[in-house]
Structures are given as C-alpha cells and as structure tokens.
Amino acid sequence: MKVMISAFVAALVIAFAAPVVLNQFGWSSAQQTSTESVRLD
Amino acid sequence: MKTKLFSAAMLVLATLLFNPVWAQESPTVDRTATGGAQTLEDIMRRQKQLETDDSFRSENLGNPADAAPITDQLGTRGGVSDSDNWRAIRYNEIEPTTQVRGPAADVLIQDGGMPWWKLREGPMITYGGGALLAIIGLLVVFYFVRGRIMIDGGPAGTTIERFKAVERFGHWLLAGSFIALGITGLLTLMGRSFLIPVIGHDAFATLATGSKWLHNNVAWAFMLGLVMTFVMWVAHNIPNKLDWQWIKAGGGIFTKGHPSAKKFNAGQKIIFWTVMILGVSVSLSGLSLLFPFQMPMFADTFGVINSILGTSFPTDLAPHEEMQYANIWHSIVAFVMMLAIIAHIYIGSVGMEGAFDAMGNGQVDLEWARQHHDLWVAEVEAKQGKGESSS
Numbered sequence: 001m002k003v004m005i006s007a008f009v010a011a012l013v014i015a016f017a018a019p020v021v022l023n024q025f026g027w028s029s030a031q032q033t034s035t036e037s038v039r040l041d
Numbered sequence: 042m043k044t045k046l047f048s049a050a051m052l053v054l055a056t057l058l059f060n061p062v063w064a065q066e067s068p069t070v071d072r073t074a075t076g077g078a079q080t081l082e083d084i085m086r087r088q089k090q091l092e093t094d095d096s097f098r099s100e101n102l103g104n105p106a107d108a109a110p111i112t113d114q115l116g117t118r119g120g121v122s123d124s125d126n127w128r129a130i131r132y133n134e135i136e137p138t139t140q141v142r143g144p145a146a147d148v149l150i151q152d153g154g155m156p157w158w159k160l161r162e163g164p165m166i167t168y169g170g171g172a173l174l175a176i177i178g179l180l181v182v183f184y185f186v187r188g189r190i191m192i193d194g195g196p197a198g199t200t201i202e203r204f205k206a207v208e209r210f211g212h213w214l215l216a217g218s219f220i221a222l223g224i225t226g227l228l229t230l231m232g233r234s235f236l237i238p239v240i241g242h243d244a245f246a247t248l249a250t251g252s253k254w255l256h257n258n259v260a261w262a263f264m265l266g267l268v269m270t271f272v273m274w275v276a277h278n279i280p281n282k283l284d285w286q287w288i289k290a291g292g293g294i295f296t297k298g299h300p301s302a303k304k305f306n307a308g309q310k311i312i313f314w315t316v317m318i319l320g321v322s323v324s325l326s327g328l329s330l331l332f333p334f335q336m337p338m339f340a341d342t343f344g345v346i347n348s349i350l351g352t353s354f355p356t357d358l359a360p361h362e363e364m365q366y367a368n369i370w371h372s373i374v375a376f377v378m379m380l381a382i383i384a385h386i387y388i389g390s391v392g393m394e395g396a397f398d399a400m401g402n403g404q405v406d407l408e409w410a411r412q413h414h415d416l417w418v419a420e421v422e423a424k425q426g427k428g429e430s431s432s
Contacts, residue, residue: 001401003206007213011221011262018258027332 072097090156099132101125144334145360157365165369166231169376176380180387187294190393197408201421203399208273212400215266215316216382218259223379225252225259230372260327267320270313277304278313283416304417308388315381319374326371330364337363339370 070082077097086093103125121129129135131150139146204212228236229252237245284307290300292308300306305313329336340363343354358366389396395409410418 003209003403004213004217004400007210007266008217010210011214011218011259011266014262014265015255015258018261 070094077101088155090159095132098128099134102129102132102134148359148361151359151361153359153362153365157369160369161230161372162234165372166234169372170231172376172380173383176383180384180392184387184392189391190294192394192406192409193297193299193412194408196395196406197411199407200398200404201407201410201418202403203405203410204403206403208270209400209403211266211269211273214262215270218263218266219378219382221259222256222263223375223382225256226372226375228252229256257331260324260331263320264324267317267324271317274305274313275317278310280307280310283307284310299412299415301416302414303420304414306413312381312385316378319378319381323371323374323378326367326374329367330371333364334360339363339366 070080072078072080072083074080079098083093103121105121126135127150131152139149228248232245232249232252236248240248283301283303287300287302287307290296290298292306293299325336325338329338337358337360340356340358343358344356346352347354347356355362389400395406398405398409407418
C-alpha cells in the first residue's frame with residue numbers, strides 16, 4: 001500500500017511540476033497563441 | 042420461417058423509408074421574400090445538418106462590372122459589398138490577410154463548430170455515458186450470477202512475490218493518473234448537463250477550472266506510467282499459443298479447472314495491449330489538444346488510412362477541424378479505455394479472492410498463484426532453485 005500511495009503522490013508532484021517545467025522550455029500553450037509584436041499603428 | 046424473413050425485410054425497408062438521411066435532397070426554396078438571401082428554411086435545414094444548396098450564396102460574391110463610379114457614394118468599394126466579401130471568405134474564394142499573428146489566425150470562418158458541438162453534447166454523452174452505466178450494470182449482474190472467484194481449497198498461507206515495488210509503482214502511477222483523468226474528463230464533458238442543475242453555475246465554474254488544471258497536468262504522469270509499464274511488461278505480454286488455450290477455456294471463469302498461464306494470462310494481455318495502444322492514441326490526441334494548433338495529426342493520419350484502405354477521409358483540414366477531430370477522438374478512446382479498466386478493476390478487487398494482493402503489497406498466496414499462473418510459479422521456483430531472484 002505504501003507503494004500505491006507514493007505513486008499517487010508522485011502523480012500529484014508531476015502535475016504541479018509540469019506547468020513550471022513547460023514554461024521553462026517555452027512550451028506554454030498560452031504563449032503560443034499570442035504575440036508581443038502586434039502593432040496597430 | 043419465410044414469414045419471419047419477410048417481416049424482417051419489411052421492417053428494414055420501413056426503417057429506411059422513414060430515415061431522415063433519405064430525405065436530404067435539397068428542395069427548391071422560394072427566396073423572393075428575402076430578396077434572394079437565405080430564408081428561415083435554409084437556416085433550419087443547416088442546423089439539422091441536412092443537405093443544403095448553398096450556390097445562391099457561394100456564387101453570389103459580387104461583380105466588379107457592376108461597380109459604381111469612384112465618385113459615387115460607396116463607389117470606392119467597387120462592385121463588392123461587405124456581404125459579398127464575407128460570403129467569399131466563408132466559401133474560401135479569397136486569400137485573406139490579417140495583422141493578427143498566431144496559429145490559425147487566418148481562419149476567419151469555420152463551419153465545423155456546430156456539428157462538433159452537437160456530436161459532443163449529444164451522442165458522445167448519451168452513448169459514452171450509457172456504455173459506462175451498462176458495463177457497471179453487467180458487472181453487478183455477473184457478481185450475483187458467478188459470485189466472487191475464490192481460491193479452490195482455500196489459501197495456502199504462504200506467499201510468493203508477484204510484482205516488485207517498481208512494477209507496482211508504475212502500475213499505480215498509471216492507474217491513479219488514469220482515474221483522475223477519467224473523472225475530470227467526465228466532469229468536463231458532462232458537468233454542464235448534469236452538475237450545473239444540481240450545484241449551480243458558480244460552484245461548477247470552480248470545479249471545472251480545477252478539473253481542467255488537473256486533467257491537463259496529471260496527463261504527464263499518465264504518459265510516464267504508460268512508458269514504465271510498457272518497458273517492464275512488454276516481454277511478458279507477447280501473445281502465444283497458450284493464450285488461445287486460455288481463451289478457449291474462457292479463462293476458467295465458468296468452469297472448475299484453471300487454464301495454464303505464465304506471468305500474464307490472455308485476459309491480462311488483452312488489457313495490457315488495450316491500455317498501451319489506446320493509451321498512446323489518447324496521449325497523442327491529448328497533446329494535440331494541450332498545444333492548440335501546434336500538433337495537427339488527423340490530416341496526415343487520414344492520408345495514411347486513405348492510401349491503405351482506399352477511403353476518402355478529408356486530408357485538407359483547417360486548424361480548427363484538426364482540434365475538433367482530436368477532441369472527439371480523445372473522448373471516444375477514453376470511453377473505450379474506461380470500459381476496459383472498469384472491468385479490470387472489478388476482477389482485480391471484489392471479483393477475485395487474492396487478486397488485489399498482487400498490486401497491494403506484491404505478495405500473492407501461493408495457491409492462488411498456482412491456480413491462475415501455474416507456469417509462472419514453476420518458472421520462479423526453478424529460478425529460485427538455481428539461486429536467482431524471481432521476476
């Protein structure tokens with residue numbers, strides 16, 4: 001049972017770490033859908 | 042017998058006769074009341090996804106020859122009005138340019154949204170949810186008909202190591218994340234229909250936001266678990282002649298004897314390959330959804346299928362169509378996986394005495410192991426006789 005609980009905890013740790021790691025590599029989907037270079041003038 | 046055949050044929054013919062698919066021919070519509078623009082009848086046919094003759098719109102894109110002189114009012118628009126322009130965009134007759142940058146920014150109109158939404162809110166929920174309830178109902182009936190599968194003659198009292206800690210870790214990483222993904226996925230798909238009437242919009246908004254966060258991020262744990270279990274168990278899951286014997290004996294579910302099996306029997310191999318193949322498919326479609334417009338897969342996949350099977354699936358897909366296909370496929374595959382896993386959970390817990398221990402603490406009763414995996418026990422005992430560790 002210890003292994004089962006540690007695997008569940010590991011799944012949560014991965015879930016919390018995933019967005020941080022993805023952002024570090026510039027893989028955030030939010031960044032991909034917008035751009036800083038849009039100019040209206 | 043002939044009467045029955047005749048009745049069946051008449052039933053089929055009557056069904057076909059009243060099938061709305063046969064009534065899809067476009068009727069001639071009188072559009073004088075709208076000056077040639079679409080009528081309510083056109084709109085209703087389109088919403089019902091019936092065949093519509095759009096030529097009155099698709100070919101009505103303005104005529105430069107009719108352009109008013111540039112000195113007249115509105116003359117600078119030439120012979121093309123705003124409506125003409127939007128119709129041209131809808132029917133892909135012009136190459137639009139836009140200052141908006143980003144994936145799919147040049148798609149200004151995409152018609153697939155409504156059919157996708159109706160498929161998602163209708164058949165997907167009805168048939169997917171119905172199938173989940175059906176498998177749970179079947180398992181309840183099976184439990185009361187067959188009862189719990191017990192160890193013949195009772196447990197031996199001594200145990201044998203079935204799975205090492207790392208194997209159990211990989212299994213529970215995969216299982217825990219899959220259950221979280223299943224629940225949050227169902228909340229996302231069905232919550233609007235079933236939960237908002239019960240808990241209200243505000244509570245559901247919080248729940249849906251949390252579900253989306255967990256679903257998007259715990260997916261990585263699922264993929265890691267999938268890779269771990271594949272690497273650890275693929276060698277034990279290669280099909281062989283023994284599996285056919287096991288299947289012919291029905292796994293011994295309704296008979297007294299137990300068919301021979303190695304570390305994994307045919308039933309477990311079916312679960313393994315179901316999880317692996319569908320797990321990869323649900324992961325790929327999930328990645329496509331996780332990074333919108335970055336990982337289109339369906340046009341290429343349809344191209345491969347068309348070249349092999351000679352089918353004519355569309356291969357020129359707009360970015361939004363790719364997302365719609367990915368979403369529907371993701372849901373279908375997830376439902377099939379849930380059906381298989383619910384059955385797996387049943388047989389691994391309440392359905393069979395001693396089965397849970399294999400993944401609980403890794404130690405199973407020796408008599409259970411001899412009855413369900415006799416050849417594996419013999420292999421382990423032979424290795425232990427030679428001083429090697431079991432696996």
